[in-house]
Amino acid sequence: MIHLRRACSSALLAAPLAGCSGNWQSALDVYGTSAISLKHLIILIVAVCSLVWMLVMVALIAALWRSRDARPVSPEPGRERRLTIAVTGAVVATVLIISTFTIMSFVATRALSVAGQDELTIRVRGLQWWWGLEYIGPDPTSRFETANEIHIPVGRNVRLKLEGLDVIHSFWVPSLAGKQDLVPGRSNELTIRAEHAGIYRGQCAEFCGMQHAHMALLVIAEPQADYDTWAATQRQAAARPTDEETATGLQTFLAKPCAACHTIRGTAAAGTTGPDLTHVGGRRTIAAGLFETTRGSLAAWTADPQTIKPGNNMPMVPLTPDELRAMSAYLASLK
Amino acid sequence: MRLDPPIADALDKIALMPNRIGGAPPNVYFVLGRPYEVNAYNLSQGKRLYAWFGCKSCHGDGRGGSGPGFLDGWWSYGPEMVSIFASIRDGRPHGMPAFGDKMTTDQIWQLAGYVQTIGSYEGKTAAPSRNDEKQTRPAENRAPAKLLFDEGPTPVHRDQGPTP
C-alpha cells in the first residue's frame, strides 16, 4: 500500500494520485458540485506545476552534467549574452504561467459560489468540540435541532449559515466543497450541493483547542423522499420508553446531571449546553464522529467521557452498572 | 480533566459545622494542592459552568439580582470554599436550589472556586479574565470586588470578609 502511494506520488502527478485514494473525506474523491470543479482545478494546476518542476530539474541535471568537463572559467561576453537570453526567456515563461494561473483562479473563485436557488437552510454552530445544527424551514413548526449529522437531499442547493459560538472553527467536508471558517462575531455562509447520494465525512479544520482532532461530522446526502422522511422524524418528539429498562433509563437521565445539559424533546430534559439527544439513537455516530452509535459505545461514552475524549465538556457522572445499562438502552432507543 | 471516581467521592465528603456555615474540606483537597482555588483551568471551567447552569439569572454578573451578590464583601454563609460548595450542592433557604443532582462533584468545586474568585479582593494570578461578551464589570483577575465595592458594607461583617 505504502509503496503504491509512493509510486503514485513520486511523479507529483495528480491523476494517478487520485486513483490511490478512494475514501470518504478527501479532496480528490469528490461528489459535490464545487468539490468536483475544485478537483479539476487542482489536477490542472498540479500538472502544470509538475511540468515546470521537471523542466527545472532537467535544466539542473544538464547543468551539473555539463560542468564535468573542465573548461576555462573567465566569463566571455558571448556566453553571458546567451545565458541572459535563456534566463530572460525562462522569466517570461514564468510570468505567463503565473498570469494564467491568476486568471484561472479568479474564474474558479467565481464558480465557487454554487449557482441556483438555495432550497434548504441550515444553521451550523461550531462549539468546542461538536457541531450544533438547526434546520430552518419556511415556518416555525418545520424547524428542528440536531447535532453532528447533516442530512441533505441530493442535487439540491443547501445553504449553511456558519456561526462560531466560542472559538473559530472551520467547516470542511472535502468531498463536497472547500472549507469555510466559523468566526465568532461574523456570519459566513457556504452553499453545498451533493451530486450523488452518500455519506461524506467532514472535520473541523481550524485549530480549536483540546479536542480539535475529534470534531467530525457526517453529511448524508439522500434522495428527497428519504430526506423528507428523516426530517419528519426529526421534528417529532423523542420516542417514549417502551419497556421497563428504557423507562428506568429515562428516569436515570432525568435524575442525574445529564438533563442539565442535554435536551430530549418530549421529556423534562431541556439543557442546551450539550448536543440535542432527541434522536441520538438514529444518528450514525456519537461524540462528534468518534464512535459508531451502538448501545455499547453509548455506554462506554457515558461511563467515562474524559478518558475517551480528554478535555471535552461532558463530565464523568458516577453511574451504577444498572443505571448505565438502562440509560444506554434508552439512548439507543431514541431513533 | 478526569477525576478518578474515588477522589471525586472523597472530595464530596466535606465536614460542615452544624449550622452549615464553615467547616473543612476533606484532606484530599489539600493533598491535591487546593486545585479549585489556584488552577486556572478549573477556575475558567467554573466560569463556564456559571453561565451554563444559569447562575446569572439570580446572581447576575456577581453583583446579584434576585439572589445575593458576591462582590460586596457580604457572604451570607462565609467565604470558605466548603460553605460555597455546600451552598451549591445542597442549596440554601430563600431560593437557592440544590445543584447536587445536576452537577458532578468536580463541577461543583470548580464553580465554587470561581464564585469565591468573583468576590475576592485580590486579583488572583489564576483568575479568569473577561469574556468575549458585553462588558458589565471588570473581570475577575482585576478583583472587581475591590474596584467596585471598596467602600461597601464590609465593616459590618468583618469576620466574614472576602479573603478566607
Next chain:
Amino acid sequence: MNRPVAAPDTRDIEIERKRLTDALAETWKTPSGIWGALATVDHKIIGRRYIVTAFVFLGLGGVLAALMRIQLAQPEARLLGPDRYNQIFTMHGANMMFLFAVPVMEAVAVYLVPLMVGTRNIAFPRLNAFSYWIYLAGGTLLWTAFALDMGPDVGWFAYVPLSGPQYGAGKRADIWAQMITFTEISALAVAVELVVTIFKQRTPGMTLDRIPVFVWAMLVTSFLVIMAMPAIVLASTSLILDRLVGTHFFNPAEGGDVLLWQHLFWFFGHPEVYIIFLPAAGMVSTMIEPFARRPAFGYLGLVMALIATGILAFGLWVHHMFVAGLPRLGDSFFTASSMAIAIPAGIQVFCWLATLWDGRLVFKTPLLFIIGFIVTFVIGGLTGVMVASVPFDTQVHDTYFVVAHFHYVLIGGAVFPLLAAIHYWFPKLTGRMLNEALGQWSFWLIFVGFNATFFPMHILGLEGMPRRVYTYQPDLPWHGLNLFISLSAVILIAGFLLFFINAFRSARVGEVARDNPWDAPTLEWATTSPPPSYNFPMIPVVGSLHPLWDDRDSLAVANGLRTDRRELVVTTLAAAEPQAREASPRNSIWPLWAAIATTIMLIWSMFSPWAVVWGSVPVAVALMGWFWPKGTPEDES
C-alpha cells in the same frame, strides 16, 4: 577635546607588523574569564553564541517534532494527550520560527556582515550584546514554561478567541505573547545594527554595486524586520491587554474583531517567511560563486529580485485568510500578488541555474546542499503558487498539504542553504574545516529523509487530514502514510545528528583551515580563519565585486586608523567614500544589566500592568549606565 590630538604614533602608519597587530589586539580584545565573556561586544563572539544557541533550539524543536511523529505514527495513539500535544506543536512552531529560523539568519549576519563589508565591528555593538541576552531570555522563558507544563497551547499563530481571555486559561498564551516580545526586540535591534553597518560601515570603495549579494539580502531582510515586526508588537501587546486589563480589541460583542488579530498577525507573519528565506537566498548567491568558480550570473537581477520580494512580501498577508470569509474580490487581489512573488523567486532560481550551467563545479558539501535546496525549494515555491489560488486553498488550507508546503519552503528553502552556509563558513567561524565525508553523508541522509518525510504530507492533506490534530481515527485511510512519514523522519533525524556530531568533532579536531580554503572572492576570506578580534589588521579597500579574485597576490588596504582606540571607517551611503574615523564602543557589562532589567519587566508585565511603570525604572538606570561617557579614548573627538 580633553586630550591632545592623537599623536601620529598611535596610528597604523609605518609601524612594524607585529607591533601593529599587538596594539590592535590589545585595543579590541575580549578579556578572558567570565566577566570578559559577559561584557564582550565583539560581533564574532556574539555571532557565534547566537548561532550555537539557535542550533540548540533547533535540536530542541527537533525533539518535539520527533515526539509528534511518534504520536502520529499510528491512529489514536496514547503517547501524548491532547493537552501535551497542543503544547508541543505550538512550541515546535514558535520555537522554530522565533527562536531558530529568524535568529539564526541574523546570527550568521551578525558574524559575517561586518567581515564581508570589511569593517572592524558591527554598528552599535552593545546593542548587539543586549539583543543576544534578550533573545536568550526569551528562549529560556518559553522552554522553562514548557517544562513547568505552562507552555503555550494555542498554535504558533495564536488565533483569538482561542488565545484570548475567555478560552486561554492561565498564563500560557501570555508566555507565547511575551516570548514574541523578547524575540522581536532582539530581531529589531539586530536589524538596526545591520542596516547601519551596511549603510555606513562599508569599506572604502564598496559602492552599491560591489556589495556581496548576501549583504544585500540582509539589508532587505533588516528592512522587512523593521517594517513587519511592529505589527506583531502591536498584536501581542493588544492580546496581553485584552487578557490582563480587559480591553476589547478582539471582542466582537464590544466592537472588537476576531479577524483583526489575523490581519495584524499575518501582516507580520507573511514577511516573516521572507525574513527567513531572503538571507538563505543571499547565502546561496554568495556561496555559489566559489563552487561554480565564476561570478554569480545576473548580479543586478539577483539584487532586484531580493528587493522586489521584500516589497511584495507586504502585499500577501490575506492569503492566510482565504477561508475566513473576507470579500472574494479582495481575496483575488491577494491571489494575484501572491502569485507575483513567484517571479522574483523564479529570477533567482534561473540565475543560479545559469551560474551552475556555465561554471566549473566543485562538488563539496556546500554545493550539494545548494543543489538540494534548488530541488526542494522549487517544489515549495510551486506549492506556494498552488495555495495562493483561492479555490485551491479552500481545499488544502489548514491541512497537511500546507504543512508539507511550508516545510519545503522553510527546510528546503532556508535550512538547506543554512547548512550549506555552516559547512562553507565553518572554517571562518572556528578555524577548522568540517569533515567532508561526514558532511556528504549528512547531506544525503537529510535530503532523502526530508523528502520522504514531507512529500507524502501533500497527499495526506489532499486526502483530508487537517493539521494540528493530536491523533486521527483508525477508520480514516491515513495511517499507512503517517507511519511511512514517521519512519522517514528517523532518516532525517539521523542526518541532523550526523551533522551535529560532525560540527562538534570538527570544531575540536578538524583539519586546520587556511585563510581562504574555498578560493572565495569576498572580503571575509581576506583575513585569518578565524579572524582576529579587530577583523583586519588594515582596512581593505575594494575596487570590484570580487576583490579576492581580481588580485590573488595582494590586498589593497588603507592606513591611518588609530590603534589605541577602537576605530573604524564611516563611509558615504552610495559611493562608500570615507567620511570619518568613528569610534566603536568598548566592552561593557551594561547591556547585560539592561537585558536583565528588561527581562524582569517583561515577565512581570504578564501578571500586572504596573510592571511597565515600576519595571521601566531599572531599565532606564541600566540604559543610563550604558550610554554615560566613561572618558575612554573612544569618546574623543
Next chain:
Amino acid sequence: MREKIVLDLGKLPLYGMGTASVTWWGTLAFMLIEGTGFALAIAVYLYLMNLATAWPINAPPPDLLPGTLVTLVLLASLVPNVLVSRWAEQQNLRMVRLGMVIMSMVGIAPLIVRIFEFPALKVSWDSNAYGSVVWTLLGLHTTHIITDLVDTLVLAALMFTRHGGNPRRFGDVQDNVMYWNFVVATWLPIYGCIYWLARL
C-alpha cells in the same frame, strides 16, 4: 596575502556629525520602527471605526481642550527645539546648556496636560473597543514623550559635566532634537484620529 596601501585615512575627522554619524542613522532606523508602529495603531483605529455601526461606540467624542492644548504645547516646543539644534551645530556649549534646560521643561509640560487628557476621552479602556484603541494610541504616544524626556534630562545633566564640551555631545543633542521632532510629528495624526475622526 601581501597588503598594499592605497589609501590614507589619517586625515579624517575622529567622529562624524549628521549623516556621517552612525548614531544618527540608528536614531532614524528606530524612528522608522516606531513610525510603523504608530501607523499600524492608527490603522487599527480606522479598521475598528470602519466595522462599528456608530463611532465613537457608546461614548461622546472626547473633550477637545486638553488634547488641543497638548498639540499647541508640542508645536510651540519646536521653536526652542530647532534653536537647540542650531546651537549644537555651532557647538555653543552655553546656549546648548540653556536650551536643554528649556527643552526639559518643555518636555514636562505636555505630560502634565496629558494627565487631564485621559479622563477627557470620556471612555474607559475596558468599556469597548473604541475605548481600548484610543487609550492605546494615547498611551503609546505618552510613552514616547516620557522616553524622550528622560533622554533630554540625562543629556541636559551630561552637558553640565566635564563631558559637556565634547563635540560628540552636540551630535547627541542633535539626535535628541530629531527624535523630539518625530514625537511631535507623530502626535499630529494621532490627534486628528482621536479628536476629529470621532466627530465626523
